Amino acid sequence: MVALDFDLGSLRAEPAEPLVAQTTGWVLAAFRSAGADPMVGARLGPLLTDAGFAQVRTSGIQDYLAPEDPRGPAMMSGVVRSLAPRMLAAGIATSEQLGLDTLTDRIAARLRASRSVFVSPILVGAWGRRP
DSSP, rough: EEEEEEEEEGGGEOOOHHHHHHHHHHHHHHEEEEEEEOTGGGGHHHHHTTTTEEEEEEEEEEEEETTTHHHHHHHHHHHHHHHHHHHHTOOOOOOHHOTTTTEEEEHHHHHHHTOOOEEOOOOEEEEEEEE
């Protein structure tokens, strides 16, 4: 069995940047309000073990994107955009706060101005065998 999922616990800007911290909070709250665990990737190993798999191993991959790299702002705004209906319905953020039309550009500008590295979620893999 092979399982892949994300651990959003690492999602941040380093040094910290307020807009990235705010959008991260919205993302985590949206997943939780929908009944999803945004950190489930960190628990894939124990979940496989609990399901009866043996010789369970795990590993993770994570990107550290430079302040000028457009992939960080695009990733963050894309996730916010996909979760926006949930955020709005659950009262996590307003349309004005989200500002989806400008979110990518605002995040990019803030990362550049603060010289912050975008630290992506960890893609976690876990695998094991049936005994």
